[in-house]
Amino acid sequence: MHRKTVVCFVLLLFAVVVAAPLITATAAHANSALERAIADAPKGTGPGQINPDAPQGYLGIPGAIQINPILAFFWAVWVGWVFSTVGAFGGIMAGVGHITVFGLGQYAGTFRSTAPPLNKFITDSIRVSNQWLVGLSALVSTINYVKQRRIIIPLGISLGMGSLVAAFLVVYTTMGKISFAQYQGYFGLIVFIIGGFMAYEMTPKGQKSKKRAKDAAKAFEETIKHKGDIIEQGVKTSAFNLKRIEITFFGQTFGFSPIWAFVGGFFISAISSFIGVGGGFLYVPFLTSVVGLPMFVAAGTSALAVLISMVLSIVNFMVKGVTVYWMMIGVELVGVFVGSMIGPRTGKYIPEKVLKWVFIVLAIYVGLRYTLRGFFGITI
Numbered sequence: 001m002h003r004k005t006v007v008c009f010v011l012l013l014f015a016v017v018v019a020a021p022l023i024t025a026t027a028a029h030a031n032s033a034l035e036r037a038i039a040d041a042p043k044g045t046g047p048g049q050i051n052p053d054a055p056q057g058y059l060g061i062p063g064a065i066q067i068n069p070i071l072a073f074f075w076a077v078w079v080g081w082v083f084s085t086v087g088a089f090g091g092i093m094a095g096v097g098h099i100t101v102f103g104l105g106q107y108a109g110t111f112r113s114t115a116p117p118l119n120k121f122i123t124d125s126i127r128v129s130n131q132w133l134v135g136l137s138a139l140v141s142t143i144n145y146v147k148q149r150r151i152i153i154p155l156g157i158s159l160g161m162g163s164l165v166a167a168f169l170v171v172y173t174t175m176g177k178i179s180f181a182q183y184q185g186y187f188g189l190i191v192f193i194i195g196g197f198m199a200y201e202m203t204p205k206g207q208k209s210k211k212r213a214k215d216a217a218k219a220f221e222e223t224i225k226h227k228g229d230i231i232e233q234g235v236k237t238s239a240f241n242l243k244r245i246e247i248t249f250f251g252q253t254f255g256f257s258p259i260w261a262f263v264g265g266f267f268i269s270a271i272s273s274f275i276g277v278g279g280g281f282l283y284v285p286f287l288t289s290v291v292g293l294p295m296f297v298a299a300g301t302s303a304l305a306v307l308i309s310m311v312l313s314i315v316n317f318m319v320k321g322v323t324v325y326w327m328m329i330g331v332e333l334v335g336v337f338v339g340s341m342i343g344p345r346t347g348k349y350i351p352e353k354v355l356k357w358v359f360i361v362l363a364i365y366v367g368l369r370y371t372l373r374g375f376f377g378i379t380i
Contacts, residue, residue, distance in 0.1 A: 001338070009304075011314040014214045015021030015327070018073075020060075020203075031120055033120075033321055034059065034121055036117070036325060037042075037108055037115060037117040037118035037121050038061060038062075039119065040115060040117065040118075041111065041114065041115035041118050042114050042115065043062075043174070047110040048110040048111050048113065048114030048115065049110075049114065049181030050061040050062055050063060050115075055275075056244060057327070058104060058107070058122075058325050059122070059125060059323060059324075059325050060325075065102065065103050065104060065107050065234070065325065066106065066215055067102055068326045069327075069331045071101070071102070071183075071326075072102070072328055072331045072332050072335070073252075073331050073332070073334065073335040074327075074335065075093075075097040075101055075332075075335070076094075076097075076133060076217070076331070076332035076333070076336045077135050077335040077336070077338050077339040077342075078093060078339060079093045079094045079097065079134075079137065079196060079275045079332075079335070079336055079339060080133075080140070080336035080337065080338065080339025080341075080343065081334065081339035081340070081346075082138045082338035082339075082343075082344075082362075083134060083137040083138070083141065083303070083339075083340065083341045084137055084140065084141040084144070084299075084303070084339065084340040084341075084342070084343025084344055084347070085143070085278060085299065085343040085344070085346065085347035085350070085356065085358075086280075086284065086295070086299055086347070086355050086358060086359050087112045087279065087280050087283065087284050087295075087298055087299030087300065087301070087302030087303055087306075088229075088280030088282075088283065088302060088359060089359065089362050089363075090137045090138075090279040090280060090306075090336075091130045091131065091133070091134040091279070091280070091281075091283055092134065092187075092191060092281055092362070092366055093133060093273070094130040094133040094332075095130050095187060096130070096366060098126045098129055098130065099126065099184065099370075102328075104122065104126055105126075105184060105215070108122040108123060108126070108182065108331055110330070114182065116127075116249025120333075121322075123311050124322045125316065125322060125324055125325070127317070127322075127324060128313075128314060128317040128318065128324055129179075129325070129328070129329060130321050131313055131314050131317070132314060132329055132333065133322060133332055133333065133336045134305075134310055134339060135278075135307065135310035135311065135314055136333050136336050136340070137303075137336045137340040138287070138303045138304070138307035139307055140336075140337060140340035140341060141299075141300065141303035141340050141343065141344060142156075142300065142303045142304045142307055143341075144340075144341070144344040144345075145230075145299070145300025145303060145304075145326075145344055146300070148230060148231065148234065148300075148344065149230070149231050149234025149235050149236075149342075150230075150234060150235065150296055150297055150299070150300045150348075151235060151249050151297070151301050151303070151304060152235055152245075152297060152300075152301045153304065154237065154240060154245050154258065155211055155245065155247075155256060155261055155287075155291070155301050155305075156300075156302075156303075156304030156305045156308075157300045157304070157308070158258040158259075158261035158262050158265065158302075159262070159264060159265035159267060159268070159283060159286075159301075159305035159308075160304060160307070160308025160309060161262055161265065161267035161304075161308070162261070162262035162263060162264065162265025162267075162268075162269065163265040163266065163269030163279065163305060163308060163309035163312075164269075164308065164309065164312050165266055165269075166265075166266045166267070166268075166269035166270035166309075169270070181374050182374065184373055184374030185371060185372050185373075185374025185375040185376065186234075186374070187367060187370050188366065188367045188368065188370025188372070188374055188375075189371045189372070189374075189375075190271060190282075190365065190367070191281060191363050191366050191367035191368075191370070192363065192364060192367025192368055192371055193284060193367070194285055194363055194367070195359075195360050195362075195363025195364040195366075195367050196363075196364065197289070197361075198283060199360050199364070202353075202356060202357070204339070205336070210256075211295040212252045212253075212254065212292060212358070213252075213254075213292050213293060215250075215251070215252055215290065215350040216249050216251065216252040216294045216296075216297075217294040217295065217296060217352040218252045219233070219252075220233075220249075220250050220296050220348075221296065221351060223250070224348055225347060229335045230348070233249070233251070234246070234249065234250075235247050235249050235297060236248050236249075238253065239264065242254070242258060242259070243257065243259075244257055244258075245257075245258055249293075249297055251294075252295045254291065254292060254293055254297075255271050256291045260272065261288070262293075264286050264290070265305060265309075266285060268282040268283055269309045269380065270338040272309070275321070279305070279306055279309060280303070280306050281297075281359075281363065282304050282357065283302035283306065284298050284299070284302050287301055287302060288356075294352060295352045295355045295356060296348070296352060299344075299347065299355075300344075355370075
């Protein structure tokens with residue numbers, strides 16, 4: 001990457017980590033929901049109680065979990081790499097980290113009956129924390145994929161514009177109303193269903209309608225294998241109007257309706273904003289199965305769509321008074337930046353079939369785990 005670009009990203013990270021807390025301080029101060037939730041929670045040293053004498057942890061709550069910054073950094077590197085490689089699962093991996101690896105899910109669960117407002121506030125904080133990581137990863141990934149000409153900008157914008165409307169509606173209709181158990185259950189169920197659908201797509205029957213995508217992917221892989229120029233045969237727009245947009249990629253032509261892309265972006269963002277992730281795990285199946293694109297193009301296009309929706313969703317959450325733990329988020333954003341720089345550079349060497357199976361295995365495991373845990377209390 002050019003030196004000027006690196007400097008810009010460093011400045012961006014500095015602004016996000018240092019300036020963002022100051023910018024959102026007024027909104028956070030005006031909305032004292034967290035302070036009220038802490039004050040109303042029962043006092044004591046047991047589960048579901050607040051010990052005022054204990055050291056402050058997550059969100060400044062006395063006695064809350066202390067986040068290990070080294071663990072946070074390396075998990076965020078993984079989040080950035082996953083998202084920037086397959087165009088999905090960044091938010092889900094961020095959620096797995098916050099909920100399970102860091103233990104915030106179990107901690108929030110202790111307040112389910114003793115302090116429901118605190119339970120719901122922590123849930124909203126986890127949702128927007130996931131989105132901060134995905135937002136930065138989407139920004140870095142989009143720039144890298146544009147340079148490699150592996151992104152369909154008109155399609156990404158069409159999806160993203162539809163997502164803006166949905167992101168606005170979901171934040172304002174669900175914030176403060178979802179318990180952690182509900183959040184975890186729906187999180188898992190949606191991911192599990194998508195994983196099953198993608199597994200079907202890998203069967204001979206599911207592959208019948210994917211000839212053009214397979215041919216383009218094969219040509220791309222051969223070019224990489226022989227160290228050819230992928231930019232020369234990258235995405236080129238051949239037709240552009242309100243009814244249909246057509247592009248070419250490695251000798252194959254793909255077309256789509258921007259109107260239907262807008263509609264698809266709306267519904268995808270509605271689901272993804274509800275569970276607090278970027279939506280790539282829905283955009284990628286939409287792009288590969290409905291539009292018929294190869295994974296090598298779907299990843300970058302998904303990143304652009306996610307970026308557009310994440311900006312509005314994060315702003316909505318923060319303006320409404322949801323706070324994040326900046327000590328944790330600052331470290332994670334640096335890790336996400338590192339992982340997101342690595343992903344597009346390594347992902348092009350991974351066969352498309354392997355990328356899809358990585359997606360499927362992650363979806364089925366994560367989905368089954370959180371569905372059982374959230375709705376039935378079963379841990380696997």
